[in-house]
Amino acid sequence: MPNGFTGTILRVNLTTSAIEKQQFDEQFYRMYMGGGAFGTYFLLKETAAETDALAEENVLTVAPGVTTGAAVSGVSRCCVTALSPATGAVGDSQTGGSIGPMIKRAGYDAIVVAGKSRTPAYLLVDGSDVKIKDASHLKGRSVLDVHDALMQELGGGKLSVLQCGPAGENLVRFACLVADLNDVAGRTGMGAVFGSKNLRAIVVKGGNKISFADPIGLKKLGRLAAERLPDSGFPTTLSKYGTPGVVGFQAEAGNLATHNYSRSFHEGYKELDGVAFEPAIGAGHTTCFGCVVGCRRKVKVEKPYKVTDRLGGPEFETLGLLGSNLDITDPAAVAKANELCNNYGIDTITMGGLAAYLFECAEKGLIAPEGTDGKSLGFGDPEALFWLIERVAGRQGIGDILADGFESAVKKFGPATAAYAIHVKNNGLAVHMAQVKPSQALMYAACPIGPDHMSSEHDWLLASDSEACKGLGIFTGADQSAIRTAADSFGPDKVRMTVYSQYFYSLLDTLSLCMFCWGPGNLFNYSELTDLLGATTGWECTLWELMKVGERRVNMMRQLNAKRGFTREHDCLPARLGKALPDGPAKGKHVDTKAFAKMLDQYYDLMGWDSKTGNPTAAKLLELGLEWTI
Ligand code: SF4
Structure with missing residues (x-):
């Protein structure tokens, strides 16, 4: 071994x-x-x-x-x-x-x-x-x-x-x-x-010692991270503020889900930005084993809500889904909702998406008060959110319906409410707006685990024309207009970037590495990844071999789904994403239905999947040594 x-x-x-x-x-x-x-x-x-x-x-x-x-x-x-x-x-x-x-x-x-x-x-x-x-x-x-x-x-x-x-x-x-x-x-x-x-x-x-092939090589990599952290862009921000530190940047780019994804910019975003709320409610940080970044923020609130510092603070996704997307901009209120979710054991992303669905249906008069157990529900009301989280956790009344997800809620409240259920495969979308980041349109629709923002690199990598991009074999023009186009495009460059980076991210999830450290352009580069594998195992792995490991996992997942009856028709997006955003920095952007269908065709082709079913072909499975799954 x-x-x-x-x-x-x-x-x-x-x-x-x-x-x-x-x-x-x-x-x-x-x-x-x-x-x-x-x-x-x-x-x-x-x-x-x-x-x-x-x-x-x-x-x-x-x-x-x-x-x-x-x-x-x-x-x-x-x-x-x-x-x-x-x-x-x-x-x-x-x-x-x-x-x-x-x-x-x-x-x-x-x-x-x-x-x-x-x-x-x-x-x-x-x-x-x-x-x-x-x-x-x-x-x-x-x-x-x-x-x-x-x-x-x-x-x-x-x-x-x-x-x-x-x-x-x-x-x-x-x-x-x-x-x-x-x-x-x-x-x-x-x-x-x-x-x-x-x-x-x-x-x-566990008290055993783990044996590594080259402890000195690993020490060197450990030191590199510490040396680079003070001046490494994204990881530096994470170290100071955690993921809440990117709220401002994302909002100003029109990439912050707001009012149940009907907008992508919230005027109150500055309150939700970790840079602003850290001095008021920040309570230090924790870190994963051996990591110098320490991005896990803690918060503590005494008034008007009591929030313990023992259950972690809200991440960027939570600040969006339990915050801006519900028109709640008080970070203390989001911290309380986050604490409730963590203490009951509920995913904040899908919980937030379901609350937004319900709030909008109530706003539009599509759900009668008895449908919400007599409780008045609406955007911008933290107390209504807290109440709802508790009902869901205990499967009480309306919580029992929501606990089964969007599809059962639409079944209960009627087809007129379906337009406000923003989900793919019954799971809520992340806070990133696919209208602004077309690569996320692909990953929301076609990722084997359902809509996911952590399964590929986001569009702005392509716009950066960086070494991180080139290392994945992705090249773009260097002038500013080309860069802008690259970021927004639904074209083949974008599909290629999504495919290659999906393999890479899948590799990270196979090796259980963190994308904040090992993702493109963060603390480590690609050659250091092969160094890491060598120093750990003694194997002489090339990046090509490792990319195939990532690709293999994606294909295994997709093949499992195929056996369970999933096909191309399940890889679809909520209709709301096709409507032009009404205001903010991303005003007018939308997911064009035809452009997206073409993108999906190209994606399946590049993945080596059947374009009618979206499932792996026998040849692709054979290439990856997965013929045993057929
Ligand atoms: S491993 Fe990743 S998630 Fe954990 S502290 Fe480091 S940067 Fe944060």
């Missing part, structure tokens, strides 16, 4: 209580490498086309990467993969913190959970000692409460807790997982998969 890996995958079946340790050969590790690729591999091998995401047959994988545990910035994230209760397609979400390194130090390259416990349970992984423990006393309790209870029960010290909240227990389809209170695997409903298995938490203690 090469360095970096432990050579063991922990398998737990909650139905039979079987606990096994599985071994694979080196070729398996070199082809799939870890993270989301491991999880998708197990789904392809072990689930059927008709397996329901909430059934005990769903298989959930928690997988760090081969580099996880090294003292280098951005190399220790962790991937959670299972069939998604939110979309019915493959689900995949990443978290930071220390859960990934702890799993490696416990001696595992991944933890795979199948089956369903008869009674509430949690999994305790203490090195080679693995136990399924009773969690009846934890049922219904908040994330914060359960974290503290487990810490006390297990004697505290160095352990890591990955848990769903009450929302996951209640099978809210977009429930998230929370790692050690501050880090969240937010998207695709992985918390509901925990809930469906009667699994409240995975607790990991």
Whole structure:
């Protein structure tokens, strides 16, 4: 077994209580490498086309990467993969913190959970000692409460807790997982998969040393990040303000979802900008294992809402979806809504999108007061949002409808409300506006996990004409007008950039690397990525080989979806994105239906997928060594 890996995958079946340790050969590790690729591999091998995401047959994988545990910035994230209760397609979400390194130090390259416990349970992984423990006393309790209870029960010290909240227990389809209170695997409903298995938490203690091929080489990479951080653009901003620090920049570019995506600019954006609110409510930061950036912001509020500094502060996406998109510009109110979501275990993005849908339907008189349990709901009302989050978490009244997502809400409230349900495959869109960033139109429509803003590089990379761009084999003109066109275009350059960077981002999620450090133009360059793999494993990987690893994961996910009945017709966008934005810096921009259809054709062609179905061809699967999936 090469360095970096432990050579063991922990398998737990909650139905039979079987606990096994599985071994694979080196070729398996070199082809799939870890993270989301491991999880998708197990789904392809072990689930059927008709397996329901909430059934005990769903298989959930928690997988760090081969580099996880090294003292280098951005190399220790962790991937959670299972069939998604939110979309019915493959689900995949990443978290930071220390859960990934702890799993490696416990001696595992991944933890795979199948089956369903008869009674509430949690999994305790203490090195080679693995136990399924009773969690009846934890049922219904908040994330914060359960974290503290487990810490006390297990004697505290160095352990890591990955848990769903009450929302996951209640099978809210977009429930998230929370790692050690501050880090969240937010998207695709992985918390509901925990809930469906009667699994409240995975607790990991690990004290083993991880062996790396070239510790001196890794030290060098670790130092480089620290040296570059003070003057590295995006990572520097993240270090000072976290992702809230980009609100101003994004708003001024007309890229901030506002009033349920009907606008892309909010006049009150300055209040939501982390640069402005950090002195008032900022309460320091945390960092993922070994990372010098430390982008995870904490906030603390006493009045008018009490917000603890223990559950992390709102990220950029949350400030948009629970803020500007609901016409709420008080950062303290967004911090409170964020705290509620984290404490119940709810994805803030889909929660915000559903609240915006409901607020707009109420505004337009499409939902009668009895439809909202008699509560008056509307934009700009934080109290209404707090109320709604609690109803969703507990599946009470209207919350029970929203807990199943947009499609069930439209079914309940009627087809006239469909225009205001801004989703793809039943999952909410991120805050980035596809009208302004056409690459995101593609990723919202065609990404295998549903609408996602972290699965490819955004359009402005193409406009920069930088070395980061060229390193991916993407070239643009250097004069300013060409640069502007490149950013806005729906043309082939944009499709190429999206395809190449999707492979690259998929590689990052396979290696469990952070895009804020390893994304194009951030702290490290491409040759340092191959250096990292060499220093970790001893393998002499080329960037070509690694890009194929990323491409392989995307194709595995897409092939899994194809088996589950997904086709091109599911790769569509909400109609609202086709309407011209009414005002702001991006006034007039829209996703042209014909241009988008052409873009999608080109995207499938470049991906090597069938343009009628949007699914991988046999030739593409063969090229990637995935003929076993056919
Ligand atoms: S940049 Fe932020 S999210 Fe990424 S590894 Fe560092 S602390 Fe974690």
